Amino acid sequence: MEKVVIKDKLDLITEYWNPIIVGELNNQQVRLVKVKGDFVMHNHENEDELFLVIKGVLSMDYGDRIENISEGEFVIVPRGTNHRPTAHIETHILLFEPESVVNTGNVRNEFTIESPEKK
Secondary structure (H helix, E strand, O other): OOOOOHHHHHHOOOOOOOOEEEEEEOOEEEEEEEEEEEOOOEOOOOOOEEEEEEEOEEEEEOOOOEEEEEOOOEEEEOOOOOEEEEEEEEEEEEEEEEOOOOOOOOOOOOOOOOOOEEO
């Protein structure tokens, strides 16, 4: 039962699109990630995801539309929904998702992180 200082945890992240686990509760994980550039279009068949933007702007491409999520805003992507996060500037995101989530969902490529590090 110790507080988590988000800024300190973000300072530990040195690579884009490489989430770290900073908390766990009820089979859910709180992850932090720094992003910049384009990710991969993917979906998660069985899991919903929450993206909370801490710094910057995240563009979420759903294939048929793009939604911009700014600092202090979040979006919940329902399971089975195709999505591709993109950030034109360095953006910091808090993710809340089931521990079973692989960041690239149904796609495996150079962005895939099977088991994020706990920090």
